[in-house]
Amino acid sequence: MRAMGEQKEVLKVEKVTKKYASKEVVKEASLAVNEGEIKVLIGPSGGGKSTLLQCINFLVTPDKGRIWLEGKEVLHSQKKNLYEYRQKVGMIFQDFNLFDHLTALGNVEIALLKVRKMTKKDARDRAVAELERVGLRDHIRKYPAQLSGGQKQRVSIARALAMDPKVMLLDEPTSALDPELITEVHAVIKALGAEGMTMVMATHQIGFASHLADEMLFMEDGIIVETGAPAKLLLQAEYARTREFCAKLTGRYGETR
Amino acid sequence: MAKRILLFLVISAAMALTIGPAFSQDKVYVNGIDANFPPFAFVDKNGNPDGFDVKALDWIAKDQGFKVKHQPMDWDGIIPSLNAKKIDMIASGMSITDKRREQVNFSIPYYKITQVLVALKDSKLTVDQLLDQGNKVGVQRGTTEAKWIEENLIKKGKKNFSLLYYDSAPLAVEDVVNGRIAAAAMDDAPAKDAVKKKPVRIVGTFGMPDEDFGYAVRKADTELLDKINTGLKKLMACPYWQELKVKYELD
Amino acid sequence: MLEYLTAIGDALPYLLQGSLVTIALVVGAMALGLVIGILLAVGLVYGPPYIRALFSMYVWFFRGVPLLVLLFLFYFGLFTLVGINISAFTAAVIVLGLISSAYQSQIFRGGILSLPEGQLKAARALGMSDGKAICSIVLPQALRLSIPGWSNEYSIVLKDSAIAYALGVAEVMARAHFVASRTYQHLPLYFTAGVIFLILTYMGTKALRVLEERLRIPGYMR
Secondary structure, eight states: OOOOOSOOEEEEEEEEEEEETTEEEEEEEEEEEETTOEEEEEOOTTSSHHHHHHHHTTSSOOSEEEEEETTEEOOTTSHHHHHHHHHTEEEEOTTOOOOTTSOHHHHHHHHHHHTSOOOHHHHHHHHHHHHHHTTOGGGTTOOGGGSOHHHHHHHHHHHHHTTOOSEEEEESTTTTSOHHHHHHHHHHHHHHHHTTOOEEEEOSOHHHHHHHOSEEEEEETTEEEEEEOHHHHHHSOSSHHHHHHHHHHHHHHOSOO | OHHHHHHHHHHHHHHHHHHTTOOOSSOEEEEEEOTEETTTEEEOTTSOEESHHHHHHHHHHHHHTOEEEEEEOOGGGHHHHHHTTSOSEEEEEEEOOHHHHTTOEEOOOOEEEOEEEEEETTOOOOHHHHTSTTEEEEEETTSHHHHHIIIIIIIITOOSEEEEEESSHHHHHHHHHHTSSSEEEEEHHHHHHHHHHSSEEEEEEOSOOOEEEEEEEOTTOHHHHHHHHHHHHHHHHSHHHHHHHHHTTOO | OHHHHHHHHHHHHHHHHHHHHHHHHHHHHHHHHHHHHHHHHHHHHHSOHHHHHHHHHHHHHHHHSOHHHHHHIIIIIIHHHTTOOOOHHHHHHHHHHHHHHHHHHHHHHHHHHTSOTHHHHHHHHTTOOHHHHIIIIIHHHHHHHHHHHHHHHHHHHHHHGGGGGGGTOOOHHHHHHHHHHHHOOHHHHHHHHHHHHHHHHHHHHHHHHHHHHHHOOTTOOO
């Protein structure tokens, strides 16, 4: 647990709802994240975790709900406002979504050049620094197809970090990885947490998440069912549904790491 | 690299589109010719327009003090091209007809042309036999002979033969040689040219009245027509006219 | 045989000059088709419904009307009506280009649609506008994937360009025709024209193959 000082609210999500056809995939989901906090979304697949995360930076447009970043409401229908907001919210995808035609360096550089309008030299220096930070100094010239899954995900983290995000959204960052590659990505995320990065992460890696999270949110059928400290949620959940899910998970994955 | 290629392509598109309208300031009249109509109009070995009409018009232009350039084009679209101002005149063995007079103005006539049938050299058939027995006869599309045969021999005369249309008279001759058609109907001057180059003979005329060739201009261009007429009269009175006829074997 | 060879030899320089006209026609038309084709493809994939409907109609029109009809329509009709006097060459480039743009748009559209959706998402997540995302992320990839289809389109436009002779553009086919009318050597001349087209097809597709290889993304298989 980190020190409780004055709490600065970085991200606030209020009653976000998303419907596909008639099915509500996310129902009135609300959450608030303070600076340096790490919140972890758990719950069964198809429970709406990924949609909620994508709603938060409007990759999926929510039908209802409001979102604030650092106390300012995001007006997503105003393009400029939306683009500025997205720059401050780093997004990590399950399947990396690296730009296949660009090298690792190019992937990190491109938004610095095209969005932040940095000079070539500044962008390069920054990109190299970020790639170094995730341990890929020797791979900056490689294309995504030449990298392992773990390395790809680290590039995507470097790509997000280069934009100086206020908060990072991680959508199951390791679930597309072979088991032996998960550790290297976890190490990077852990290091970010230690540096005080504010994060919201969806994951099935309960063991890893329980050590990292300040708070866990159990989400099922589009509803955030229950919220609490990891120990409480995993061992003494209020709701039966939560208990059932956690029992299955801890049974399957064990309390490793 | 990809960007440079893209840029190159964009620039070349822009260039291709601007090359066209880049005309010189000096007004140069454009004479549309059917380059498939020797000896009146054709392109020589080096690709330059040549022929009786080309040389005659060059002389007239020089005499009357205007500049002219010869533009080979498709015979089918040559009158639309004139009226769409793609070209300014047609000096290319064009027969003067009433129908055409509705669309363009003609100069004074300068050459009398007879339409003939061309068949294989060793063919024994007469004109009447060629235009009968279900034979096939070739003709250049868009010509006066094509129109005359349709109206007078097929519609009214009910002759038993079918008409095939070609892009040019030489192509029709080619098919005579190939044996695909029995005869080709065409002007006598190009027919004589064909006889020299292919194993064919001129069988004879087929009843179509003789026609006069004239140079065509747009109806509005009366000044140009005057110049052409004045020049043409002068040319026909001078020895060069005869020289041209000899050179292009029109006698 | 000797007669044929002499005929070909005599006409060859003139025909080869014509191949430059053919190349200019094709490069101009392909380039025009590329620029418009990209715009069409982007509009067809990402545009609002009315843009998609409009662009679909454009594609339908230029794919549906025969080339020769369009050539005459534009050359004698449209451009004359609006009072623009363009050369036969320019008219041929424009018409071939517009037709090709309709076909190219479908090639590029296929390229765009074959990209994973996540590419655009990731670009947006970085704060890129859709325009920027399309220009720097989607198109560089989609165009690479389109090269084989584009190479096919090149050989089609090349062959279609022969019809420009109907407007009097002195490209290879028109020249073969002119010389044959003078010399009555139709067979060897059309044969030569055919060979020139074959060589141009070969050179163009070869060049595009080299381009495809050079632009290939290392390690990337498809």
